[in-house]
Amino acid sequence: MDATLWLWVAIAAGVLAVLYGVFSMMLILRLPAGNARMQEIAAAVQAGAKAYLNRQYSTILVVGVMLFAVMGFSPLGWPTAGGFAVGALLSGLTGYIGMNISVRANVRTAQAATEGLNAALSVAFRGGAITGMLVVGLGLIGVAGYYLLLRQFSAIGADGALHALVGLAFGGSLISIFARLGGGIFHQGRGRRRGSGGQGRSGDPRGRPAQPRGDCRQRR
Secondary structure, three states: OOHHHHHHHHHHHHHHHHHHHHHHHHHHHHOOOOOHHHHHHHHHHHHHHHHHHHHHHHHHHHHHHHHHHHHHHOOOOHHHHHHHHHHHHHHHHHHHHHHHHHHHHHHHHHHHHOOOHHHHHHHHHHHHHHHHHHHHHHHHHHHHHHHHHHOOOOOOHHHHHHHHHHHHHHHHHHHHHHHHHHHHHHHHHHHHHHOOOOOOOOOOOOOOOOOOOOOOOOOO
């Protein structure tokens, strides 16, 4: 089979993965979100997660713009810089969507747990799979699509298009690393705040009440 045909197959597979992620999101959001108290807590978590993401991405944006300019004016060239921008954008989009759907899936998992373990595991698995499918889908679309686009320019050529994908991989990895580091700091800080409240109702000697925990950091 022709290489171009395989690239289109990869793009089609990526589109299917994204569509499955969107379908799963719709199913998750249709599930009951618990009682009023559960929804109140979930709303607070969602507000905190949104504020955290907005602050983090505004900081990463500054670094990303500087790296984009450095790569563009360096011997690496603008095709590599463009790949860096595409990778960073898709990685950031995956993280933002994944965090937002995760904090909404958490409360629905807790509600499903009142019906049994199997129901809770089903919701938790589907909620976690959304980020994974978006990573795979957008990754395939980004790599295959950008390579296919650059091959149309004779001045770049197939080898130049292949080298430009290094920038795309760097952009995606950079955003992912920032998200994992920032998410770890956010998670540990949240744990310390929980642990400073004295003896928990469950008798936990560490002074923390028993409560479900959800880790919404990006995993790519």
